[in-house]
Amino acid sequence: MHIITRKRLLEFNAKHPDAKEPLDRWYRIVKRTDFQSFAELRAVFPGADQVNRLTIFNIGGNKYRLITFIVYSKKRIYIREILTHKEYDSGRWRKK
Numbered sequence: 001m002h003i004i005t006r007k008r009l010l011e012f013n014a015k016h017p018d019a020k021e022p023l024d025r026w027y028r029i030v031k032r033t034d035f036q037s038f039a040e041l042r043a044v045f046p047g048a049d050q051v052n053r054l055t056i057f058n059i060g061g062n063k064y065r066l067i068t069f070i071v072y073s074k075k076r077i078y079i080r081e082i083l084t085h086k087e088y089d090s091g092r093w094r095k096k
Helices: 005-015 017-031 039-042 086-090
Strands: 002-004 047-050 054-059 064-071 076-084
Touching: 002 017, 005 076, 005 086, 017 054, 017 064, 017 076, 064 086, 076 086
Parallel strands: 002 076
Antiparallel strands: 047 054, 054 064, 064 076
């Protein structure tokens, strides 16, 4: 899968150093896997959820949320936001 854009991961890592290792692990797995569907993705990431057209990943033992938009046919993952659990729970990300 092609991840657009890794820059967001690096920026988040700068603010939250403890997220670096779990986000790097997520990146390596997704980069080398061409998921055809949410079911395939969920086999690798059982904690992933779909909320409308977005796919939400639990990162770092549920400490962070990675919000993405995935186009399976084009093998692209767009990183919309990375949030702390508290920021995610506030729900503001749903209004964007």
